[in-house]
Amino acid sequence: SYTEPALKSVFAEDFKIGAAVNPLTIQSQEELLAYHFNSITAENEMKFASLHPVEIVYSFGDADRLVAFARKHNMAMRGHTLLWHNQTSDWLFEDRNGGPASKELLLDRLKSHIHTVVGRYKEDIYAWDVVNEAIADEGDQLLRPSKWIEIAGTDFIAKAFEYAHEADPKALLFYNDYNESDPNKRDKIYTLVKSLLEQGVPIHGVGLQAHWNLYDPTLDDIRAAIEKYAALGLQLQLTELDVSMFRFEDKRTDLTAPGADLLQWQAERYEALFRLLKEYRNVISSVTFWGAADDYTWLDDFPVRGRKNWPFLFDEQHRPKPAFDRIANLG
Numbered sequence: 001s002y003t004e005p006a007l008k009s010v011f012a013e014d015f016k017i018g019a020a021v022n023p024l025t026i027q028s029q030e031e032l033l034a035y036h037f038n039s040i041t042a043e044n045e046m047k048f049a050s051l052h053p054v055e056i057v058y059s060f061g062d063a064d065r066l067v068a069f070a071r072k073h074n075m076a077m078r079g080h081t082l083l084w085h086n087q088t089s090d091w092l093f094e095d096r097n098g099g100p101a102s103k104e105l106l107l108d109r110l111k112s113h114i115h116t117v118v119g120r121y122k123e124d125i126y127a128w129d130v131v132n133e134a135i136a137d138e139g140d141q142l143l144r145p146s147k148w149i150e151i152a153g154t155d156f157i158a159k160a161f162e163y164a165h166e167a168d169p170k171a172l173l174f175y176n177d178y179n180e181s182d183p184n185k186r187d188k189i190y191t192l193v194k195s196l197l198e199q200g201v202p203i204h205g206v207g208l209q210a211h212w213n214l215y216d217p218t219l220d221d222i223r224a225a226i227e228k229y230a231a232l233g234l235q236l237q238l239t240e241l242d243v244s245m246f247r248f249e250d251k252r253t254d255l256t257a258p259g260a261d262l263l264q265w266q267a268e269r270y271e272a273l274f275r276l277l278k279e280y281r282n283v284i285s286s287v288t289f290w291g292a293a294d295d296y297t298w299l300d301d302f303p304v305r306g307r308k309n310w311p312f313l314f315d316e317q318h319r320p321k322p323a324f325d326r327i328a329n330l331g
């Protein structure tokens with residue numbers, strides 16, 4: 001029933017076109033996903049707390065359903081994520097008496113988690129966000145304070161990549177972060193990944209989350225970030241793209257529907273972004289949106305709870321928006 005060109009065909013010579021999905025959207029958005037997208041990522045279902053709520057219990061049900069959906073529709077699948085400071089079970093950081101885990105215990109558990117999960121999906125998942133958001137946003141400090149660094153020092157990052165590589169030597173392993181186009185954070189991400197490469201750590205790509213909006217970041221900052229990461233000699237993927245109608249600091253809640261002016265503005269923004277991405281088609285191998293259509297986006301709850309947002313190329317009825325029309329001509 002779709003008459004517009006398929007996004008995955010428009011950009012077939014450039015990069016994969018992905019969407020984050022969950023057990024609800026693989027039903028409510030199945031047709032749209034199958035028609036336009038050739039890659040998926042689990043929105044929450046492969047995070048540590050989802051997969052491994054208790055030390056002796058793994059719960060693979062939802063993750064397996066998403067993998068089966070990718071198979072059914074012949075889509076590639078990215079894995080998200082093996083090590084993060086959020087959505088991670090508390091037991092991981094505690095010993096069996098409720099005190100803090102030792103470094104050895106924490107790394108043993110990390111190894112066993114990564115071996116189990118990456119091993120289970122090695123036929124289906126071609127790329128993993130091994131470490132997510134480990135860099136500090138502000139200031140000169142390189143790494144974000146977390147239980148990981150408190151207990152295991154800084155080498156938990158290299159270890160995670162090594163464990164993932166052991167479990168699936170063919171998988172492409174990514175470091176993934178947000179505010180990736182901010183000059184200060186960009187330079188820190190570059191520094192971290194460069195030092196991993198110098199240590200011989202198996203890392204193959206940088207994931208740019210790309211939670212962007214109508215205003216920020218500037219095209220110049222995005223370009224500079226792509227250039228800088230590309231200088232590492234690794235491939236890049238946009239892993240969580242959305243174009244919010246609001247600046248991050250904008251907490252207004254009075255917009256109930258985007259008017260023609262905003263939709264037009266978003267269309268121009270998307271066109272400029274995809275023109276830029278296409279210039280780097282030799283280094284960018286995938287562009288994944290953090291959702292597929294405006295009927296469901298995590299931005300409906302972030303950073304303002306319950307405020308509707310319209311960040312995608314398709315509207316709440318899965319019809320192409322002006323932004324779609326502008327990028328459908330770029331192929």
Ligand code: XIL
Pocket residue numbers: 043044132178209240298
């Ligand atoms: C978000 C999910 O979309 C939400 O459903 C969940 O409540 C919180 O996490 N950076 C990431 C993603 O790497 O895992 C986050 O996903 C969005 C920000």
